[in-house]
Amino acid sequence: MSGGAAVGVTISRAPAAQSGRKLMTGSEALARSMIAAGCRFFAGYPMTPFTEVLEHMARLLPASGGVCMNAESEIEAVGMAWGAAATGALAATGSTGQGLSLMQESLAEITLARLPLVVLNMARGQGDYFQATRGGGHGDYRHVVLAPKDAAEAVELVGLAFELTTRWRNPVVVMGDYYLAHTSRTVEIPPPRAPSVPAWALDGSSGGSGAAKLVSFLGSYKQRDDVGYNLADHYRACAAETKAMVAGVTPLAETHHVDDAEVIAVAFGTPARFVLAAVRELRAEGARVGLVRPITLFPFPSAALAAAASGAKVVAVYENNQGQMVDDVRLSLLGAVPVEFIGGLSLDDSGFGIGPELEVGEVRRRIEALLGRGTSGA
């Protein structure tokens, strides 16, 4: 990743597009990169700050041979994406945390049906961390969660999301927010990919063969006796797949100035850019501070974080919420280093946007307060 040393495996960069770099909003970058990654079906329901992604998909996807549905609710949007995914088409949907709450029943069962799907959460603030990283719905499953810091990284992570969802047949969530959606950057959209249709995909052709395909969250295999579905067997099989996925997906994190840091800040998504600016200011003045930015929120980059924090006196977690990722930070460090929460809500009056507390000077003051404090702050 740009600007720092990536821990684990660096995300592979797509070859340069002929069109080169262009200035566009995060919403447009998300839409264009989904289409470039081979997404052929999108369904959504307007909701700030997800709305513009839907607008761009409605305009761009049909022109690329795909279908974008203006669903009548988030519940219908995820249902439509479910059906499209079952035909082997790369599909995506999304919303804001509230809309994703409506989708959770289907997202849970899509996961247990082992279907690939990319889900955008264009969140308001960072209060949807638990919703995204803990599955969000009923039942026993996990989603891979990717959190870009800006539009350029969103383009890369959207490509990775489609790779991972195809590889693991498990939904992948890309976390964005108001700031990502509405600010512009120059980005490079990779050249279009044409994904192949997987063998399990439904097209009707196996009907009447004596081995017609079945795609079901109750178990996608014909049991050929009169017992119906054996859910216990299916859930065990899903658990094994989830375990393999968790072990197989490389956790990603970006680190800055961690080698000799006394205070390690941890932040994800767009607020991490403010935290990085504060860390750089303090470094320029000689303070021993560093930053770890988790890029995969699930699987969480616990090993990278533990390694980076091994010599630190305190770890300071900044989130634009009451403290959610801080739990994963504590689980990663298992008490080895004291963990302080220095974040908090920073919203504008609408509740959608970013408020004045998310400000480099303010973040810097909160980090400075921990400098020289020793190890008594846990």
Added chain:
Amino acid sequence: MSTVTVRGTVVIDVDACKGCRLCIDACPPQVLVMTGHEVNARGYRYPQLLAGCTGCKACSQICPDFVFQVYKYETPMEVPV
């Protein structure tokens, strides 16, 4: 001795039957009767055929457990009853 015209017959998959009796009332010539005390492998009473089947498929069309195979004779037969 009187006779009855038989135009068809059925093969009954006795062990597939759940004893719902829908076929008994559905049969237009009323030639299906349930067993009295005899039960199949699952413990259900099941239908038996009397002379006079017309091969009309009323039983097979309403049976939820698909226990009937229906045949129509090439030539109707007169059978004593």
Added chain:
Amino acid sequence: MPDARIVPTDRPPAEPARLVDDFTPALIDVGAHHLCPGCGEPVAMRLAMEALAELELVRRAIVVFGIGCYTAFSNNLDVEVLQALHGRAPSVATGVKRMRPDTTVLTIQGDGDMVSEGLQEVLHAAARGEAVTCVMLNNGVFGETGGHMTATTVIGQRTKNSIDGRDAEYHGYPILIGDLIARLQGAVYVARGSVHNAGAVARTQKMFKRAFEAQIAGAGFSFVEVLTMCPTGWFIPTPEGPDYMTQTLGEVHIMGELKVDGRIRTTEELHDDNVRKQREMEDALARGGIHP
């Protein structure tokens, strides 16, 4: 002591005969299932499968199942099946059809699934004119939970949570879903069938064929409702299912075609037709019979 009147039925006849109906219908792998004795749902699903086979759509059909008793049967079919959530099959079918316009897509849902939980889904799919066929097995109860009130339960019908019968003042009125769908411009074929006797079964099979034909023609949304017996959920002796149905659900959810080629006929009109036909029959009988 074997009854001498019983005709042997353990093997095909020795005399020349032709097979006119087989045990396990085409496209049903395994006939045995866990649905209750006297259940109408397997009969209705058989009709849908036979209509697909007759129209030679077997190798391009995808069936999207909702959640109800019938879900247990989805494993028995030799057509491609996609399992959806309770109420959500019309949206899932939409995604399938939009990505595979060359397939014939149908949903199998119950009255609890489609009308109680998923009413909005089916109405929007119909309004969009999605070229899919939604099938609703209507027995007026949540059968899988053991006989509870749904949005199609008729006034007076006893269910486990309307134990003295559905009371209009307390529980409200049933929805005639076919009438709602027929009103929507995107719906081209809407019919209500039944499986309470062989005649109704034959008429319902024609409805399935017409619905699938409308879908293949790309004309728009098609809908087939089938009244099915649920003696377990109705708390009646199994053989009384067909009669109970015609006397309760069948008196409200009247069988017939509600929309054909853009022409709408309401359930009230179907009812009036039935009354008129009944009167004509009675008059003819009074005049000395209906035989030519």
